[in-house]
């Protein structure tokens with residue numbers, strides 16, 4: 001049984017503000033240790049639940065956040081950028097995806113470090129008219145590979161968003177979001193225990209969980225990005241896109257996976273919190 005673990009940083013146990021997740025932040029080194037600890041908890045849970053192979057993908061910012069020397073030696077680490085597709089080695093031979101340390105979509109009230117892909121310039125991201133966060137984007141990309149997202153961890157708002165979209169998956173609440181830059185945090189050890197337990201249960205329940213399906217017709221996917229500033233929409237309004245209003249640019253893709261290379265080139269890899 002193969003499990004693929006995508007790890008972001010904003011929803012990690014103990015992390016509560018931008019100083020932990022920006023590469024030049026005061027607490028970034030601590031953020032790396034905390035991220036590695038949650039990743040390890042998910043790896044342990046996966047193996048104890050019955051997995052025989054685990055890939056950990058370091059997906060925050062420009063990658064290179066997880067401390068490879070401290071990672072559970074049974075896991076393979078996918079690190080570095082850029083890579084295309086978004087999730088190399090994720091294919092139909094994988095049995096389930098975990099999204100560890102994720103955050104709620106842009107604009108979610110009282111959600112810790114909420115944003116969607118680019119917090120500096122994106123106000124809202126919609127697929128076929130429905131607002132999506134990164135959980136929705138990655139669940140759809142996994143579904144296009146025929147693989148279900150079976151477990152997520154992050155703050156309470158991220159877990160609510162994930163259950164609303166993906167149903168009865170396993171969730172590990174690592175903290176209660178109070179605002180973009182404030183949260184009521186569990187101790188990292190307690191958070192690790194929750195991540196471990198959810199990961200293990202998710203593997204044990206794999207046969208019950210189905211790949212995600214977009215709310216409307218999954219193919220093609222109409223992707224509308226509403227920018228915070230009109231000049232960003234002006235720049236994104238290239239050939240093949242439609243301008244819906246001053247702030248919003250829409251593009252149609254056959255699959256959501258096809259979107260990612262273009263976004264990567266357009267926005268670079270560092271998100272701004």
Ligand SMILES: [Zn+2]
Nearest residue numbers: 008009060061
């Ligand atoms: Zn991130």
